[in-house]
Amino acid sequence: MGAETSRGTGPLTRKREDMKYFFFHLMSWPYLPPDFDAVYDSAWVWPPNTLYDPVKGEELYREYINTLARADELGFDGVCVNEHHQNAYGLMPSPNLIAAALTQRTQRCKIAVIGNALPLYNPPLRVAEEFAMLDVLSGGRLIAGMVIGGGPEYFSYGVNPTNARDKFRESLDLILQAWTKPGPFTWNSKHYHFRYVNPWPRPMQQPHPPIWIPGVGSLETIEFVAQRRFSYMGVPYFHIDVFRRVFAQFREACSRAGYTADPDQMGWGVPIYVAETDRQAREDFEPHFWYFVKNLMKGIGLTPPGYTSAKSAAAILKNQKHFLYTQKTWDDIERGTFAIVGSPVTVRQKLAQYQKELGCGVVLTGCQTGTLSHELTRKSMELLAREVLPYVRDVATPQAAMNVC
Amino acid sequence: MLNFLKKIQYGARVLLAKGSGQTETVDIAGRPTVIMSGGTGAPFLYLHSALGESVMWLPFYQAWAKRYRVLVPTHPGFGQSGGFDRIDTVEDMAFHYVELLDALGLDEVILGGVSLGGWIAAEIAVRWPERVKKLWLSGAPGLWVEDVPLGDLFRIAQSRTKLREMLFHDPQGPMASLVIKDEPSEQEMLSTYQSMTVLARLIWERPYDPKLAGRLHRVTRPVLLLWGDHDRLVPPAYGQAYKQHLPQAEMKLIPGCGHLAMFEKEKEFVEAVMKFCQS
Numbered sequence: 001m002g003a004e005t006s007r008g009t010g011p012l013t014r015k016r017e018d019m020k021y022f023f024f025h026l027m028s029w030p031y032l033p034p035d036f037d038a039v040y041d042s043a044w045v046w047p048p049n050t051l052y053d054p055v056k057g058e059e060l061y062r063e064y065i066n067t068l069a070r071a072d073e074l075g076f077d078g079v080c081v082n083e084h085h086q087n088a089y090g091l092m093p094s095p096n097l098i099a100a101a102l103t104q105r106t107q108r109c110k111i112a113v114i115g116n117a118l119p120l121y122n123p124p125l126r127v128a129e130e131f132a133m134l135d136v137l138s139g140g141r142l143i144a145g146m147v148i149g150g151g152p153e154y155f156s157y158g159v160n161p162t163n164a165r166d167k168f169r170e171s172l173d174l175i176l177q178a179w180t181k182p183g184p185f186t187w188n189s190k191h192y193h194f195r196y197v198n199p200w201p202r203p204m205q206q207p208h209p210p211i212w213i214p215g216v217g218s219l220e221t222i223e224f225v226a227q228r229r230f231s232y233m234g235v236p237y238f239h240i241d242v243f244r245r246v247f248a249q250f251r252e253a254c255s256r257a258g259y260t261a262d263p264d265q266m267g268w269g270v271p272i273y274v275a276e277t278d279r280q281a282r283e284d285f286e287p288h289f290w291y292f293v294k295n296l297m298k299g300i301g302l303t304p305p306g307y308t309s310a311k312s313a314a315a316i317l318k319n320q321k322h323f324l325y326t327q328k329t330w331d332d333i334e335r336g337t338f339a340i341v342g343s344p345v346t347v348r349q350k351l352a353q354y355q356k357e358l359g360c361g362v363v364l365t366g367c368q369t370g371t372l373s374h375e376l377t378r379k380s381m382e383l384l385a386r387e388v389l390p391y392v393r394d395v396a397t398p399q400a401a402m403n404v405c
Numbered sequence: 406m407l408n409f410l411k412k413i414q415y416g417a418r419v420l421l422a423k424g425s426g427q428t429e430t431v432d433i434a435g436r437p438t439v440i441m442s443g444g445t446g447a448p449f450l451y452l453h454s455a456l457g458e459s460v461m462w463l464p465f466y467q468a469w470a471k472r473y474r475v476l477v478p479t480h481p482g483f484g485q486s487g488g489f490d491r492i493d494t495v496e497d498m499a500f501h502y503v504e505l506l507d508a509l510g511l512d513e514v515i516l517g518g519v520s521l522g523g524w525i526a527a528e529i530a531v532r533w534p535e536r537v538k539k540l541w542l543s544g545a546p547g548l549w550v551e552d553v554p555l556g557d558l559f560r561i562a563q564s565r566t567k568l569r570e571m572l573f574h575d576p577q578g579p580m581a582s583l584v585i586k587d588e589p590s591e592q593e594m595l596s597t598y599q600s601m602t603v604l605a606r607l608i609w610e611r612p613y614d615p616k617l618a619g620r621l622h623r624v625t626r627p628v629l630l631l632w633g634d635h636d637r638l639v640p641p642a643y644g645q646a647y648k649q650h651l652p653q654a655e656m657k658l659i660p661g662c663g664h665l666a667m668f669e670k671e672k673e674f675v676e677a678v679m680k681f682c683q684s
Contacts, residue, residue, distance in 0.1 A: 154609075155559070155560070158609070158610055159609075159610070160605065160606065160609040160610055161605060161609065162602055162605050162606040162609070163606070304559055304605060304609075305559060305562065305598060305601035305602040305604070305605045306601070306602035306605045306606060310595045310598045310599055310602070313598055314591065314594070314595065314598075
């Protein structure tokens with residue numbers, strides 16, 4: 001090693017076609033009781049909120065935000081936050097609040113809110129307003145993620161799951177128009193009617209911030225994102241075969257829509273953890289990862305009726321074996337590349353191999369999982385930023401990744 | 406063993422009854438609606454629950470068909486009936502059914518229903534009381550009773566065991582495992598998902614109609630409120646709530662019975678309805 005300093009990590013030295021690495025933080029609750037899995041049927045919707053302690057919560061928010069701010073200093077291309085309600089898995093019912101804090105704590109990285117669950121906002125104009133605020137506050141660094149929201153959110157918010165997809169598309173179009181069409185104008189669609197659409201402020205990026213849509217592999221979403229030329233962000237927690245299939249289908253869908261997919265339109269979500277050696281990395285990471293899988297993912301797959309088509313619901317059931325929650329052993333994790341864990345050399349090799357094979361231009365990762373401490377998280381992200389990413393960023397010359405060391 | 410025999414016996418009765426019902430599809434203002442019917446006499450309209458009893462002509466329909474012209478339509482969106490894209494609320498269902506009465510040329514019917522079907526029946530009765538000769542409701546939601554929560558069918562829909570516990574007084578009984586099978590076929594699962602989707606469309610945000618209580622005074626004809634005394638999905642307190650707004654109503658509890666009286670206590674259920682209709 002030792003060549004990393006010459007490669008630089010600043011944005012100015014990067015080429016347009018270089019890989020982009022985003023640092024994701026879920027802001028999980030790490031203080032669930034040891035018998036949580038045995039006692040409670042879900043970490044979503046129903047785990048009693050008396051298990052939440054606001055005093056510990058204050059420290060957690062502070063440290064989690066410190067970690068995200070550190071990602072900017074270390075040269076990650078962006079930081080990611082997202083929205084979940086009434087759960088222990090992710091403590092950002094309003095990711096926009098955390099993003100607002102990050103606009104003041106970061107200087108150059110993108111701030112990706114992936115995303116706001118549009119059908120949960122009434123009126124959805126709120127999203128147009130808050131995202132525009134974030135874009136202006138950050139000097140045009142916002143990435144605007146739009147999601148339907150997971151199944152559990154529909155239990156938590158009492159919003160009807162059977163027309164969530166209709167509402168999502170209507171809201172998305174409304175928000176795009178609110179950003180691009182001079183106001184005031186009138187909006188009328190099946191679920192929304194506004195006499196006056198005229199949000200202040202407007203976003204800084206023109207015509208509007210990049211739109212990212214997280215997806216879990218459904219053909220409907222792949223097709224939609226491709227047709228609209230948005231970016232598809234593959235949610236982690238799936239077997240690498242699922243990503244292979246998804247990105248192949250995405251490229252086909254783009255071709256059908258008459259253009260060639262840009263690698264920047266494809267994001268691969270995968271947890272990464274780096275330590276000095278493979279053994280050390282697994283020792284550091286594994287127990288905290290299982291806390292995440294066994295406790296925090298419990299209930300994540302809750303699917304209210306009508307949330308997907310009957311066919312998709314059946315497909316989801318059939319694909320359970322490719323889902324992280326059903327994995328039992330570390331071998332399962334390694335075989336399916338549910339996480340990349342190892343020494344800098346190991347992680348470089350795997351990253352270089354898969355990002356080339358998948359053809360994605362964006363990797364969404366995060367070193368924190370479950371109960372992993374702030375210290376280990378930051379140590380790992382530093383190793384990732386200094387000993388791994390500079391060697392794999394340039395996909396055009398992958399051999400560079402293999403030759404160093 | 407006894408359970409097994411009872412299931413065989415029920416299966417035989419289903420086969421015997423089956424031939425007596427006819428099925429046709431009628432266009433109701435653009436919504437193709439499947440209607441099963443059997444018997445002759447005064448028209449008797451049965452509105453089904455979301456739990457699947459409209460898929461075939463069952464023995465309890467046949468029992469009523471000895472005296473009445475029993476009509477069992479499948480609600481829009483359920484089974485093979487169309488028109489789901491134009492149904493958002495239970496009120497929409499009520500309008501569908503008044504149009505069905507018009508289409509079939511029925512001025513006045515005996516109207517009843519179980520669970521969701523009972524709620525729809527109540528919504529029809531408050532809007533067009535003159536079209537409802539008698540009204541019976543079994544395990545019907547529609548009102549709100551403070552401190553007596555409705556069961557959450559959606560939360561437990563994927564657990565066969567929990568479904569049986571919620572819907573039957575005796576989850577180990579023969580009808581519980583006949584109605585909620587341990588290993589449903591893919592077709593049955595899709596069909597259940599479809600039914601739950603329609604139900605969610607109708608009731609997800611609010612499992613009752615805040616206007617209904619204030620409208621029930623419009624119903625002045627005889628009403629029967631028939632509840633399983635151990636109904637855990639729509640507890641008997643909901644029957645009592647209807648009774649509060651319908652002073653003429655008779656409230657009858659079936660002992661040792663859960664939400665689906667037509668399956669768990671078929672004899673008592675059929676007879677109570679029959680007695681009410683003939684009184």
